[in-house]
Amino acid sequence: MSWTLTADAIGDLARGAAVLGTGGGGDPYIGSLLARQALAEHGPVTVVGLDEVPDDALVLTVAMMGAPTVMVEKLPSLDEVVAPVHALGTYLGRPVTHVACAEIGGVNSTIPVAAAAALGLPLLDADGMGRAFPELQMVLPTLYGVTASPLAFSDEKGNVGVLQTVDNHWTERIARVACVEMGCSVMISGFPMSGAVARDALVGGSLSHSLAIGSGIAEARLAKTDPVAATVERLAGREFFSGKVVDVERATTTGFARGRARIEAAGDVAALELSFQNEHLIAQSGDVTFATTPDLIIVLDAESGEPITTEGLRYGQRVRVVAAPSDPRWHTAEALAMVGPAYFGYDLPSHRFDGTPERQLVEAGA
Amino acid sequence: MSWTLTADAIGDLARGAAVLGTGGGGDPYIGSLLARQALAEHGPVTVVGLDEVPDDALVLTVAMMGAPTVMVEKLPSLDEVVAPVHALGTYLGRPVTHVACAEIGGVNSTIPVAAAAALGLPLLDADGMGRAFPELQMVLPTLYGVTASPLAFSDEKGNVGVLQTVDNHWTERIARVACVEMGCSVMISGFPMSGAVARDALVGGSLSHSLAIGSGIAEARLAKTDPVAATVERLAGREFFSGKVVDVERATTTGFARGRARIEAAGDVAALELSFQNEHLIAQSGDVTFATTPDLIIVLDAESGEPITTEGLRYGQRVRVVAAPSDPRWHTAEALAMVGPAYFGYDLPSHRFDGTPERQLVEAGA
Numbered sequence: 001m002s003w004t005l006t007a008d009a010i011g012d013l014a015r016g017a018a019v020l021g022t023g024g025g026g027d028p029y030i031g032s033l034l035a036r037q038a039l040a041e042h043g044p045v046t047v048v049g050l051d052e053v054p055d056d057a058l059v060l061t062v063a064m065m066g067a068p069t070v071m072v073e074k075l076p077s078l079d080e081v082v083a084p085v086h087a088l089g090t091y092l093g094r095p096v097t098h099v100a101c102a103e104i105g106g107v108n109s110t111i112p113v114a115a116a117a118a119l120g121l122p123l124l125d126a127d128g129m130g131r132a133f134p135e136l137q138m139v140l141p142t143l144y145g146v147t148a149s150p151l152a153f154s155d156e157k158g159n160v161g162v163l164q165t166v167d168n169h170w171t172e173r174i175a176r177v178a179c180v181e182m183g184c185s186v187m188i189s190g191f192p193m194s195g196a197v198a199r200d201a202l203v204g205g206s207l208s209h210s211l212a213i214g215s216g217i218a219e220a221r222l223a224k225t226d227p228v229a230a231t232v233e234r235l236a237g238r239e240f241f242s243g244k245v246v247d248v249e250r251a252t253t254t255g256f257a258r259g260r261a262r263i264e265a266a267g268d269v270a271a272l273e274l275s276f277q278n279e280h281l282i283a284q285s286g287d288v289t290f291a292t293t294p295d296l297i298i299v300l301d302a303e304s305g306e307p308i309t310t311e312g313l314r315y316g317q318r319v320r321v322v323a324a325p326s327d328p329r330w331h332t333a334e335a336l337a338m339v340g341p342a343y344f345g346y347d348l349p350s351h352r353f354d355g356t357p358e359r360q361l362v363e364a365g366a
Numbered sequence: 367m368s369w370t371l372t373a374d375a376i377g378d379l380a381r382g383a384a385v386l387g388t389g390g391g392g393d394p395y396i397g398s399l400l401a402r403q404a405l406a407e408h409g410p411v412t413v414v415g416l417d418e419v420p421d422d423a424l425v426l427t428v429a430m431m432g433a434p435t436v437m438v439e440k441l442p443s444l445d446e447v448v449a450p451v452h453a454l455g456t457y458l459g460r461p462v463t464h465v466a467c468a469e470i471g472g473v474n475s476t477i478p479v480a481a482a483a484a485l486g487l488p489l490l491d492a493d494g495m496g497r498a499f500p501e502l503q504m505v506l507p508t509l510y511g512v513t514a515s516p517l518a519f520s521d522e523k524g525n526v527g528v529l530q531t532v533d534n535h536w537t538e539r540i541a542r543v544a545c546v547e548m549g550c551s552v553m554i555s556g557f558p559m560s561g562a563v564a565r566d567a568l569v570g571g572s573l574s575h576s577l578a579i580g581s582g583i584a585e586a587r588l589a590k591t592d593p594v595a596a597t598v599e600r601l602a603g604r605e606f607f608s609g610k611v612v613d614v615e616r617a618t619t620t621g622f623a624r625g626r627a628r629i630e631a632a633g634d635v636a637a638l639e640l641s642f643q644n645e646h647l648i649a650q651s652g653d654v655t656f657a658t659t660p661d662l663i664i665v666l667d668a669e670s671g672e673p674i675t676t677e678g679l680r681y682g683q684r685v686r687v688v689a690a691p692s693d694p695r696w697h698t699a700e701a702l703a704m705v706g707p708a709y710f711g712y713d714l715p716s717h718r719f720d721g722t723p724e725r726q727l728v729e730a731g732a
Contacts, residue, residue, distance in 0.1 A: 087530070091457070158532040161540060164453070165525040174527060177543040 002048045005113060005123070007039040009211060016214030017109035018307040019231060020206070022296045024279030025105010025132040026064060027309055030075055031114075038078055038114035045113055046122040048098065050204040053124060057195030058094055060085060061102035061128060062115040065136060065153065065175060066185030067257045067278070074185050076156055078118045081111060083160055084152035084189035085119060091150050091162050092192060100124040100198065102139055102191065104206050105132035105279075106309060111187070123207070128191065130203035130327040131296050134256055134278040136175060137168035138339050140329055141191055144201035151175060151190030155182040176254070184252065203327050217305045227305025228320045231298075237324030237353055240283070240290045241265065241272045242302060245317040250310075261299075261313050263321065272321060274299070276310040281344050283321065288355075291323035292346075294330035294339045295353040298322040323353035331358065368414045371479060371489070373405040375577060382580030383475035384673035385597060386572070388662045390498040390645030391471010392430060393675055396441055397480075404444055404480035411479055412488040414464065416570040419490060423561030424460055426451060427468035427494060428481040431502060431519065431541060432551030433623045433644070440551050442522055444484045447477060449526055450518035450555035451485060457516050457528050458558060466490040466564065468505055468557065470572050471498030471645075472675060477553070489573070494557065496569035496693040497662050500622055500644040502541060503534035504705050506695055507557055510567035517541060517556030521548040542620070550618065569693050583671045593671025594686045597664075603690030603719055606649070606656045607631065607638045608668060611683040616676075627665075627679050629687065638687060640665070642676045647710050649687065654721075657689035658712075660696035660705045661719040664688040689719035697724065 005013070014028035014035075021028075039045065053059070062085060064076065089096045099116040101109050104127045116123040128139030136148055148171035154160045161178060165171045171190070179186045193201065213234050220227035232239050243265035250259035256277050263272040272290070275282040280297035283290040291297050299308045302318040329335060331350075336358065341348045350358035371379070380394035380401075387394075405411065419425070428451060430442065455462045465482040467475050470493045482489040494505030502514055514537035520526045527544060531537045537556070545552045559567065579600050586593035598605050609631035616625035622643050629638040638656070641648040646663035649656040657663050665674045668684040695701060697716075702724065707714045716724035 091528075157536070159529070159536050159540065160531075161527055161529045162457075163525070163527045166523050170523070170525050173547050174525065174544050177547040178540050181539050181543040 002046055002052055005045045005047050007036045010035050010110065010113070012214030012218060013207065013211050014106060014110050014214065015217060015307065016210035016212065017104050018106040018309060019213050019298055020130065020210060020296065021105025021132040021309070022279045022298055023276055023310040024134060025103060025109065026107030027312065028106030028110070031107035031110030034075065034078070034081070035110040035113040038117035042117040042120065045116045047125045047207055048122045049125050050199045050202060053098060053195035053198055055194060055196040057097045057198070058092070059098045059100050059124065059193050059195060059198045060088060060096050060189050061100050061191045062112045062189045063102040063108045064111050064185060065179050065188045067252045070184040070252065074156065074183065076187055078114060080154055080156050080187050081115050082118050083154035084187050085115060087152040087154070087160050087162055088150060088189050088192065091152065096121065098122050098124055098195070100202060101127035101206065103127055103129045103132040104210060108132065109207065109210060124198065124202065125207045126198065126202040126204050127206040128202055130206060132279050133339055136172045136188070139191065140203065140327065141193060141201040142168050142338065143329065143334055144197065146191055146193050146197060146201055148190045150192065151188060153178060153186045153188045155186050180254065220305065228300050228322065231300065231305060232322055235322070235324035237296070237322050239320055239322050241321040243272065243319065245313055245315055245319060246271070248313045248315065257311050259310065263319060277344060278310060280310065282341060282346055282348065283323065289348065289351045290355055291353045292341045292348060292351045293344065294326045294335065294350065296324040296326055298324065325353050368412055368418055370410045371413050372410045373402045376401050376476065376479070378580030378584060379573065379577050380472060380476050380580065381583060381673065382576035382578065383470050384472040384675060385579050385664055386496065386576060386662065387471025387498040387673070387675070388645045388664055389642055389676040390500060391469060391475065392473030393678065394472030394476070397473035397476030400441065400444070400447070401476040401479040404483035408483040408486065411482045413491045413573055414488045415491050416565045416568060419464060419561035419564055421560060421562040423463045423564070424458070425464045425466050425490065425559050425561060425564045426454055426462050426555050427466050427557045428478045428555045429468040429474045430477050430551060431545050431554045433618045436550040436618065440522065440549060442553055444480060446520055446522050446553050447481050448484050449520035450553050451481060453518040453520070453526050453528055454516060454555045454558065457518065462487065464488050464490055464561070466568060467493035467572065468502070469493055469495045469498040470576060474498065475573065475576060490564065490568065491573045492564065492568040492570050493572040494568055496572060498645050499705055502538045502554070505557065506569065506693065507559060507567040508534050508704065509695065509700055510563065512557055512559050512563060512567055514556045516558065517554060519544060519552045519554045521552050546620065587670065594666050594688065597666065597671060598688055601688070601690035603662070603688050605686055605688050607687040609638065609685065611679055611681055611685060612637070614679045614681065623677050625676070629685060643710060644676065646676065648707060648712055648714065649689065655714065655717045656721055657719045658707045658714060658717045659710065660692045660701065660716065662690040662692055664690065691719050
C-alpha cells in the first residue's frame with residue numbers, strides 16, 4: 001500500500017522514529033526542519049510498501065553518518081543531502097528509482113524524506129534495522145549479502161567521495177575516518193539493492209510504525225492518558241525503570257558519542273546505568289541486566305512521553321525507561337556477532353527486552 | 367623526443383630519482399622490483415617528452431601515498447597499482463592516454479613505470495615537482511589551478527575510493543586519513559589534466575634527468591672517480607657537509623615518517639641537524655642554515671654516492687650532504703606558502719641551496 005507523506009506528518013514521524021532510534025539517530029527536531037523544508041519546496045513524498053516495489057527497482061539508502069552531538073550543530077543543506085545519491089547514481093550508471101532509510105532514528109528517518117522530496121523519488125516504507133545502530137555495516141541487508149559499497153559520502157563544503165570496498169566493515173572503517181576528518185558529520189548513500197532484495201532484507205512498515213507511535217504519544221497527551229503506556233503497548237515492550245537523571249558522562253571520540261548515564265529512582269532502589277555509543281546499548285542496575293542491544297532501550301520523558309536522545313540527556317530530567325523487542329532477525333548468532341554486547345566491548349551476554357539472557361545458540365560441534 | 371624504457375635502465379632511473387627525491391619517495395629498490403616485474407610481463411614503456419604530448423591527451427598522475435617506513439614492508443601488486451587508474455578512467459568516462467609521475471623519488475618514479483607498462487600507456491618524461499614532497503597538494507600543477515581530484519585510491523586488500531573535493535588541501539586531508547586507516551600506504555591516481563596543461567604545469571625531462579644522475583653515479587664508480595662530485599656537478603648544487611650519522615629520531619605519525627638526524631664531522635666542526643617529514647626539510651648546524659625546503663637536501667653514501675632515504679638513515683653511516691636548486695617556480699610567494707619551512711611548522715625563513723635566505727618577497731602595500 002502506498003500513501004502520501006506531507007509536512008503535517010513530519011512531527012509525528014520524527015517523534016516515533018526517535019522512540020525506535022533507542023537514543024540514537026540524532027535530534028528528531030533537526031531532521032524535521034530539513035524534511036519540512038524539502039516538502040515545502042518540492043511537494044509531498046509517495047511512500048511505497050515493500051509489497052509494491054518492483055523487482056528491478058534500484059534502491060539506495062540515504063543517511064547522515066557521524067556523531068549526533070555534532071549533527072545538532074551542523075544542519076545539512078538539501079544540496080548536501082542529494083549529493084551522495086547523485087554521485088552514486090552516476091557511479092552505478094543507472095537511474096535510482098527508490099530511496100530507503102538505513103535506520104529508524106530521529107535524523108535518519110527524516111533525512112531520507114528530504115532526499116526523496118528533493119530527488120522526486122518514492123520512499124520505501126521500510127528501513128535496514130527497525131531501530132538505530134552506530135556503525136554502517138549494522139543493517140539486516142549485511143546478513144543478506146548486500147554490500148554497503150559502492151557508497152557515496154558528502155559534506156557541507158562540497159566534498160564528495162565514492163567507496164568500493166571488499167566488505168561492509170571496510171566501508172565503515174574508511175567512511176568513518178573520512179567522516180571524522182570532514183567534521184564528524186556527513187551525508188551518505190549506499191547499499192544499492194534491487195527491489196526484490198529490498199523486500200527480503202529490509203524491515204517493512206517502519207515509517208508507518210513510527211508515525212503510529214509518534215501520533216499515539218500526541219493523542220495520549222490530548223486525551224490526558226499516559227503517553228508512555230501508549231508507547232509501551234504499541235511496541236509490545238515493558239517499562240522497567242523510572243527516575244531522575246543524576247549523571248551523564250559523554251565524549252565524542254572516534255566519530256561517536258560514547259558515554260554513560262545514571263538514573264536514580266525514589267526510595268531504596270539501586271540506580272540504573274545506561275551505556276551508549278550513539279544508541280543505548282546496555283541497561284543495568286547492580287547485578288541486574290534489564291536489557292541489552294540488539295533489543296531496544298528507550299528513554300522517555302516521564303510526563304510528556306517524548307523520546308530523549310543520548311545527546312539530549314541532562315541532569316535532572318525525570319524519565320521512564322522502556323525496553324522493547326527488536327526485529328527477530330537480530331537474534332540470530334550471525335546478527336549477535338555483529339551487534340551484540342560483545343562487539344561493543346562488553347563482557348556480557350545479550351539480554352532480551354524482558355530481562356532474560358539470550359538463549360545460548362548451540363554451535364555445531366560445541 | 368620519445369624513448370623506450372626497458373628493465374635494464376630501472377636501476378639507474380631509481381637511483382637518480384632517489385637523489386632528486388631528497389630523502390623521500392620511498393625505497394628505490396622496492397619500486398624497482400615492481401617496475402622490473404611489470405616491464406618483464408608487459409614489455410617496455412614509451413617515454414614521451416612534454417613537447418610531444420597531444421593537447422587533448424588525458425594525463426593522470428600515479429603514485430604511492432603513505433609513510434615510506436610502511437611502504438618498504440607492503441609492496442603493492444600490479445593489480446593494486448592499476449586499480450586507481452581504472453577507477454578514475456571510469457569515473458571520468460574518458461580513456462586515459464598518458465601516465466605521469468606526481469613526484470620524483472624512489473618509489474614514486476618507478477611505480478608509474480609499472481603502471482604505464484601494465485596499462486600499455488605512454489609515460490611522460492616529466493613530474494609534478496622535480497623533487498619529492500610529503501603532501502599531495504604540493505605539486506606545481508596546484509599553482510596552475512589543476513585539481514588533485516577526482517582522485518582515486520586503492521589498497522592491497524581491494525578497497526578503492528574516488529574523491530571529488532573542493533580544493534587540493536581537502537583531497538590531501540581525506541585521502542590521508544583513508545590512507546592511514548587502510549594501512550599507511552595506498553596507490554593513488556589523480557590530477558587529471560589535458561596534454562596542453564601538462565606541458566605548462568609539469569617539470570619536463572625529470573625521467574631523463576634521473577636516468578642521467580643514476581648512470582652518472584654508476585659510471586663514476588666504474589671510472590674510480592668521485593660519484594658524489596659527479597652528482598653535485600649534474601645538479602649544479604654544492605656539497606656542504608660530510609660526517610657520520612650519530613643519531614636518528616624517527617616516528618611514523620599521522621601517516622608520515624617524521625624525524626631528525628644528527629651527523630657529526632671530524633675535527634672541531636658543529637654537528638649537522640637534518641629535519642624531515644618523509645623528505646629532508648631543513649639542514650642546520652648551530653645558527654647556520656645550509657638549506658631548507660623547497661631547495662633539495664640530499665644525503666649520499668660517502669663512498670658509493672648512493673642516495674640514502676630518510677627511512678634508510680642508520681647510526682654509523684658515513685655520508686656526504688648536498689644541496690641543489692629546485693625548479694625556480696617553487697620560489698614564488700604562492701609556492702613558498704605551500705612548501706616553505708613555515709608550512710611545516712618551522713619558524714625559519716626559506717634558505718636557498720647556497721645558504722642565502724630567500725629574498726624577502728615584497729607584498730603590495732607592505
